[in-house]
Amino acid sequence: TTMKRVLVLAGDGIGPEVVREALRVIDWIDRRRHVPFDVQQGEVGGAAIDAHGTPLADATMALAQEADAVLLGAVGGPKWDALPFAQRPERGLLRLRKELQLYANLRPATVFAPLVDASTLKPEIVRGLDLMIVRELTGGIYFGEPRGIELLPDGQRRGINTQVYTTSEIHRVGRVAFDLARKRGSKVCSADKANVMESGRLWREEIQKLRDESYSDVELEHMYADAVAMELLRRPNRFDVIVTDNLFGDILSDEAAMMTGSLGMLPSASLGDQRADGGRKALYEPVHGSAPDIAGKDLANPIATILSLSMMLRWSFDMHTEADLIEQAVEGVLASGTRTGDIMAPGMARVSTTVMGDSILHEL
Amino acid sequence: TTMKRVLVLAGDGIGPEVVREALRVIDWIDRRRHVPFDVQQGEVGGAAIDAHGTPLADATMALAQEADAVLLGAVGGPKWDALPFAQRPERGLLRLRKELQLYANLRPATVFAPLVDASTLKPEIVRGLDLMIVRELTGGIYFGEPRGIELLPDGQRRGINTQVYTTSEIHRVGRVAFDLARKRGSKVCSADKANVMESGRLWREEIQKLRDESYSDVELEHMYADAVAMELLRRPNRFDVIVTDNLFGDILSDEAAMMTGSLGMLPSASLGDQRADGGRKALYEPVHGSAPDIAGKDLANPIATILSLSMMLRWSFDMHTEADLIEQAVEGVLASGTRTGDIMAPGMARVSTTVMGDSILHEL
Numbered sequence: 001t002t003m004k005r006v007l008v009l010a011g012d013g014i015g016p017e018v019v020r021e022a023l024r025v026i027d028w029i030d031r032r033r034h035v036p037f038d039v040q041q042g043e044v045g046g047a048a049i050d051a052h053g054t055p056l057a058d059a060t061m062a063l064a065q066e067a068d069a070v071l072l073g074a075v076g077g078p079k080w081d082a083l084p085f086a087q088r089p090e091r092g093l094l095r096l097r098k099e100l101q102l103y104a105n106l107r108p109a110t111v112f113a114p115l116v117d118a119s120t121l122k123p124e125i126v127r128g129l130d131l132m133i134v135r136e137l138t139g140g141i142y143f144g145e146p147r148g149i150e151l152l153p154d155g156q157r158r159g160i161n162t163q164v165y166t167t168s169e170i171h172r173v174g175r176v177a178f179d180l181a182r183k184r185g186s187k188v189c190s191a192d193k194a195n196v197m198e199s200g201r202l203w204r205e206e207i208q209k210l211r212d213e214s215y216s217d218v219e220l221e222h223m224y225a226d227a228v229a230m231e232l233l234r235r236p237n238r239f240d241v242i243v244t245d246n247l248f249g250d251i252l253s254d255e256a257a258m259m260t261g262s263l264g265m266l267p268s269a270s271l272g273d274q275r276a277d278g279g280r281k282a283l284y285e286p287v288h289g290s291a292p293d294i295a296g297k298d299l300a301n302p303i304a305t306i307l308s309l310s311m312m313l314r315w316s317f318d319m320h321t322e323a324d325l326i327e328q329a330v331e332g333v334l335a336s337g338t339r340t341g342d343i344m345a346p347g348m349a350r351v352s353t354t355v356m357g358d359s360i361l362h363e364l
Numbered sequence: 365t366t367m368k369r370v371l372v373l374a375g376d377g378i379g380p381e382v383v384r385e386a387l388r389v390i391d392w393i394d395r396r397r398h399v400p401f402d403v404q405q406g407e408v409g410g411a412a413i414d415a416h417g418t419p420l421a422d423a424t425m426a427l428a429q430e431a432d433a434v435l436l437g438a439v440g441g442p443k444w445d446a447l448p449f450a451q452r453p454e455r456g457l458l459r460l461r462k463e464l465q466l467y468a469n470l471r472p473a474t475v476f477a478p479l480v481d482a483s484t485l486k487p488e489i490v491r492g493l494d495l496m497i498v499r500e501l502t503g504g505i506y507f508g509e510p511r512g513i514e515l516l517p518d519g520q521r522r523g524i525n526t527q528v529y530t531t532s533e534i535h536r537v538g539r540v541a542f543d544l545a546r547k548r549g550s551k552v553c554s555a556d557k558a559n560v561m562e563s564g565r566l567w568r569e570e571i572q573k574l575r576d577e578s579y580s581d582v583e584l585e586h587m588y589a590d591a592v593a594m595e596l597l598r599r600p601n602r603f604d605v606i607v608t609d610n611l612f613g614d615i616l617s618d619e620a621a622m623m624t625g626s627l628g629m630l631p632s633a634s635l636g637d638q639r640a641d642g643g644r645k646a647l648y649e650p651v652h653g654s655a656p657d658i659a660g661k662d663l664a665n666p667i668a669t670i671l672s673l674s675m676m677l678r679w680s681f682d683m684h685t686e687a688d689l690i691e692q693a694v695e696g697v698l699a700s701g702t703r704t705g706d707i708m709a710p711g712m713a714r715v716s717t718t719v720m721g722d723s724i725l726h727e728l
């Protein structure tokens with residue numbers, strides 16, 4: 001087995017704490033499963049601003065380019081909130097996405113059986129929920145030009161952003177969604193606002209064309225993004241894979257995540273193109289943010305980050321056995337009643353970040 | 365009392381059925397409360413396409429300009445789905461919004477006590493829910509230029525839309541939100557993506573400036589739109605008024621609407637500028653769509669349209685007594701166990717659209 005080169009960017013807030021537990025799991029794989037990992041560490045977000053004066057230093061960007069995969073904690077916090085637009089912690093993350101060309105963001109929304117009551121939705125609505133949102137991540141209004149704020153002759157200001165999508169941008173993320181659907185329930189729902197946006201009209205036509213030409217075995221339905229926001233609440237289990245653009249994906253994937261009631265459990269993967277050698281650029285991160293209020297207190301739930309590592313094993317290294325082991329260990333720990341504060345329930349045992357990590361390692 | 369000039373555009377699907385019941389309530393006001401109404405009728409959406417070859421005829425637009433208020437049913441349906449972008453039923457509605465300059469869309473999300481179980485959310489989460497979303501309705505990516513689909517030299521296509529907001533567009537909708545908050549819980553949450561969009565950064569700065577200059581008695585908080593999508597599910601009762609742009613408003617208001625579990629109950633108002641004579645252009649419509657599957661079957665719930673009429677009485681005609689009477693009549697009918705199919709529950713009496721109308725008139 002070749003060395004797996006992983007760049008770890010812990011970031012801000014609870015980032016370092018949750019990443020630390022994932023590093024212990026990497027260490028376990030290295031020693032017990034005899035798969036050698038080369039782990040480098042770097043700064044991103046506020047931590048990078050403090051250390052290097054920029055949310056992502058060029059040297060760190062170079063490390064990310066060389067790595068087989070990046071594991072990220074979280075970015076942002078009140079300390080950096082007053083910074084101007086182009087210097088904020090988020091820009092570090094956006095630069096990683098753009099320069100690594102991580103165009104497909106996989107956001108699973110899964111309800112773990114023992115946590116079904118953590119949702120604000122009724123258990124019968126979310127029980128067994130297992131849907132995957134594939135969000136376009138390097139295009140659309142996040143990166144389109146022209147953009148900016150201009151001063152008008154009459155003293156007013158005008159803010160501009162541009163949503164742009166090309167055929168090939170739509171097809172490549174569409175392919176990820178259809179390929180994924182084939183391994184799951186063979187159903188894709190594509191979300192857009194084709195009724196009011198031409199870019200959405202193009203999105204709809206191109207996704208349909210792709211399906212008809214290359215994925216006619218997969219069932220495709222188109223819905224307006226506002227209807228998806230509703231339907232997620234009404235009957236979430238009707239969905240298998242949802243594919244959508246950068247901005248709708250941002251909102252719909254967060255809605256779906258919150259529906260599970262356990263944000264601290266949810267991982268994500270951001271994938272680039274498959275290379276000739278089989279590898280692909282990829283970044284893995286928990287869905288939750290940097291949670292400044294509980295940072296440094298050993299209270300955060302490390303499971304989302306540990307499951308992000310397990311997504312890395314699957315998607316970047318084809319290590320399905322190890323990924324299965326990790327996921328089973330997490331389920332085992334949950335079944336035994338061990339809980340961090342965010343998923344605490346009556347009768348369970350409340351533990352710290354570190355003890356949750358201990359428990360998962362013990363289970364492994 | 366002067367004559368109230370109302371243009372009624374029933375539209376498509378269940379539109380005509382639900383509007384018919386609202387017209388009976390107008391008739392009641394006219395005869396029993398001695399407030400004279402001059403009701404004109406016209407076509408919009410698919411009905412207008414069928415009758416005039418366009419989703420909103422110029423003559424109908426002229427009637428709308430002359431009216432004190434417009435009451436709309438719903439637009440759209442499978443019959444017109446294949447039409448090209450610029451000729452679809454929705455364009456009729458968008459033209460009304462734009463030419464009447466209805467820049468503030470008021471979307472209440474209210475849970476009626478007897479219907480608390482209709483929500484897919486747990487009753488303790490949505491009980492007593494009463495929030496108001498103020499959505500900007502004539503700007504942003506819905507109307508920004510340049511827009512369209514272009515062919516690239518390499519045969520690819522590119523879709524473009526533009527999000528534009530100016531200071532004055534942000535201020536005028538902001539004022540509606542702050543004024544409304546003063547009559548309610550005095551709290552406004554403004555939703556944007558100021559972390560990734562310059563137009564969102566402008567939105568945030570201008571809303572803050574407006575508050576500091578003219579509404580310092582109102583509490584203002586800024587949140588990212590994705591965080592609002594989550595927080596709505598986690599703790600909806602923390603919100604009072606939410607103000608946001610056209611596109612985020614489309615999605616977040618539909619999410620909030622579905623959270624109530626009774627879409628068939630929710631009205632909306634779209635307001636233009638207050639004129640010197642005290643009047644303002646305004647359009648009122650139920651939040652639900654044209655529901656082609658149940659159209660023409662006397663099954664639809666007319667309450668959202670009847671409550672839209674009651675919003676009209678409040679906002680266009682200052683007829684608060686009559687609006688109160690209508691709302692009390694609706695509550696009375698619900699309390700007595702009368703239900704259309706969409707809000708049916710065990711032990712209740714299921715009735716048709718017409719009988720629901722009868723019951724409300726009887727209660728009045």
Ligand SMILES: CC(C)[C@H](C(=O)O)[C@@H](O)C(=O)O
Nearest residue numbers: 090091093094250559560590
């Ligand atoms: C931090 C922010 C730039 C980011 C986004 O909007 O994409 C976040 O919300 C996410 O979903 O990863």
Ligand SMILES: CC(C)[C@H](C(=O)O)[C@@H](O)C(=O)O
Nearest residue numbers: 195196226454455457458614
């Ligand atoms: C029908 C459509 C154009 C419209 C919109 O997107 O604004 C609808 O979803 C709404 O919210 O009124």
